[in-house]
Amino acid sequence: DIGGALLTQDLANFLQKKGTQIKPRYTFKKKFINTDGQELMQLIDLSSQVKDTHPNYANWSQLEIVREMKEDFLSVSEPEPLQMKLSDNARIASYELPDGTNLQLSAYERQHIAEKLFLNNGGDMPEGSISGFSGVHQMIVESISKSDIDIRRDLFQNIILSGGTCNFTGFQKRMEKQLPEVSPQNVRVKVLGSFDRRFQPWVGGSILSSLGSF
Numbered sequence: 001d002i003g004g005a006l007l008t009q010d011l012a013n014f015l016q017k018k019g020t021q022i023k024p025r026y027t028f029k030k031k032f033i034n035t036d037g038q039e040l041m042q043l044i045d046l047s048s049q050v051k052d053t054h055p056n057y058a059n060w061s062q063l064e065i066v067r068e069m070k071e072d073f074l075s076v077s078e079p080e081p082l083q084m085k086l087s088d089n090a091r092i093a094s095y096e097l098p099d100g101t102n103l104q105l106s107a108y109e110r111q112h113i114a115e116k117l118f119l120n121n122g123g124d125m126p127e128g129s130i131s132g133f134s135g136v137h138q139m140i141v142e143s144i145s146k147s148d149i150d151i152r153r154d155l156f157q158n159i160i161l162s163g164g165t166c167n168f169t170g171f172q173k174r175m176e177k178q179l180p181e182v183s184p185q186n187v188r189v190k191v192l193g194s195f196d197r198r199f200q201p202w203v204g205g206s207i208l209s210s211l212g213s214f
Contacts, residue, residue: 004067004165010113011074012066015103023099025060026050030100041100067164069095071198073105075169076114114168118178137178153187161193162200 015022029044073095091107118135144155159179161172172193180189194200208214 004070004163007074007113007116007165008063008067010116011070014109014113015066016187020101022062022065022097023101024058025098026053026061026063028099043099055115056088065098069097070113071167072112073137074114075107075110076118076171076174077107077111079207081085092108117165118174135178137175137207138182140179141182153158157190158189160187160200161191162204164198166193 011020027045027047027050029046031042031044033040033042072091092104093107093110095103095105097103103146118137140159144152147155159175161175165171172191175191176189179191181190196203
């Protein structure tokens with residue numbers, strides 16, 4: 001599984017190694033206080049009231065926060081593969097968790113997990129890369145190559161990004177660069193991505209289910 005769930009778990013493991021605690025939303029309540037014209041947030045701890053929460057729900061709640069962070073904050077290097085080292089502190093960016101915790105990650109830290117989508121296990125890759133996986137761009141070309149020969153050209157011109165994992169910053173530009181490199185030379189490759197791509201699986205499913213022929 002090289003889907004979004006795997007990358008979400010990878011990000012959760014990475015944050016755990018950094019010592020970041022992910023607090024589920026049900027374990028606290030926010031209260032905003034106006035002090036001298038400045039609005040300050042006060043966190044009210046509710047963990048003692050929800051201590052009997054099932055571990056599965058607690059884990060799911062934490063992963064949902066990590067998933068949101070993954071889709072909104074992570075990125076892929078564009079247009080070239082990642083070259084920076086983990087010690088590189090260039091381009092620090094901040095992300096605020098629901099409990100107000102502010103995380104600061106370097107460009108490498110924001111990119112190294114998403115790079116699994118494009119490269120296999122080898123070279124300067126993060127620990128836990130997928131052995132034998134040649135990249136999502138290669139997977140797309142292989143899938144189109146197994147379809148009817150008469151529709152392959154149309155498929156190459158209508159590659160649609162769909163789902164939250166495609167929301168990574170730079171994902172579309174990276175696809176537009178690497179897909180032509182592994183595609184047949186006589187075809188035109190077009191990658192389409194809407195601003196609401198994270199919701200496209202649900203939109204497509206609702207349209208399909210509303211059809212009378214479904």
